[in-house]
Amino acid sequence: MVFDPAPSQRRGPRLPHGRAADLALAGVVFTVVALGSVQSFWDEGERSGPVLALAALLLVQACGVLYFRRRHPVAVGWTVLVLTGTFYSLRFDGPLVIALIVALYTVAATGRMRAAVALVSVVVFGVGTVSVLGSEDLTGLAVFLLSGWLVAVVALGYVRYSRLAHAREVERRAATEERLRIARELHDVIGHHISLINVQAGAALHRLRKDPAKAAAQSEEALAAVKDSSKAALRELRATLGVLRQADEAAPLAPAGGLDRLGELVRAAERAGIAVRTRTEGAKRTLSTEVGLAAYRITQESLTNVARHAHATAVTVRLRYGDRDLLVEVEDDGNGTAAHGGAGTTGPSTGSGLGGMRERARALGGELIAGPRPGGGFAVQARIPYGPYVPGQPDGPQVSRENGAGRRP
Structure with missing residues (x-):
């Protein structure tokens, strides 16, 4: 037999979740982008201090705003787009586009497909315009590859959204079917026995009204049947309600019918x-x-x-x-x-x-x-x-x- 320790006894790293995960992601993206942009800042030594400070501020803001990506995905997406575009317009190099990719994926993964398509369209139009105007860094092939990456990111985000939506729908249907099954079980168990109790009680009452002197023995038999039916109803009701018990509670008191x-x-x-x-x-x-x-x-x-x-x-x-x-x-x-x-x-x-x-x-x-x-x-x-x-x-x-x-x- 394999021993499965309690959750408090298990050892191993726990991945962050919720806001901690958002903060961790923003930190990782900032670290990667900062390390990848060091050379660009170093080579641009002839730039003035205010320009370098502005570029550094744009980099920090574009990565830091990712902390709010799941609560405000569309707003974060447009913000990162503006910050990233401004950063590159200052003729700095670096992998800040990673922040834009993360924001774009989040928008698609939350089901905001219109916003995701609009973001991709703006990026492709802007980069294409720069390429047409004669930028040495942006060729037609580079624009084509960037467009392909952005479309792939949106597609992956939509696949993620579809899978989660399907899982939620399956869970909702399973919960609905379980509620209907329990309701059907309760109806069958209670309805059967209560109907028999009603018939027996009505028959006993009719006999008492018709001939009280002779109805004693017959009423006793009817009351005995009422007692048996109510006992059986309680037993089956407990067994049916057993499906709602917690994992550490006792098993049902009676087997299924x-x-x-x-x-x-x-x-x-x-x-x-x-x-x-x-x-x-x-x-x-x-x-x-x-x-x-x-x-x-x-x-x-x-x-x-x-x-x-x-x-x-x-x-x-x-x-x-x-x-x-x-x-x-x-x-x-x-x-x-x-x-x-x-x-x-x-x-x-x-x-x-x-x-x-x-x-x-x-x-x-x-x-x-x-x-x-x-x-x-x-x-x-x-x-x-x-x-x-x-x-x-x-x-x-x-x-x-x-x-x-x-x-x-």
């Missing part, structure tokens, strides 16, 4: 007065955590909708293990109205429960359809591929959409 816990859903529905029959077709196989959880939650939400909306007395839960995907079917003998799960026969879902089930299936490359059955009642059919979803590849057998919820293919 899967088809191995299908019996719990059946018993809870039966306590609500619904007869549940389960059927398994095909060779049973071990499912991945994602597929098992999706099948479990879809079955759970379907049974919740039956207890809440359908006024059904019997439900059939069918699991068919195909060669490439799992087919989950939940059919009831209720009223089959559009209020069941918040969707009609063909219209889009307006209820978060049915919409959440569709999202679960689609997230794994499958599909879910739901609607009234031709012979009465309501049916939910979900097809979930076993393997990872790869866009563009053919999935398993399709679920027929004929006659409302359709029939098994």
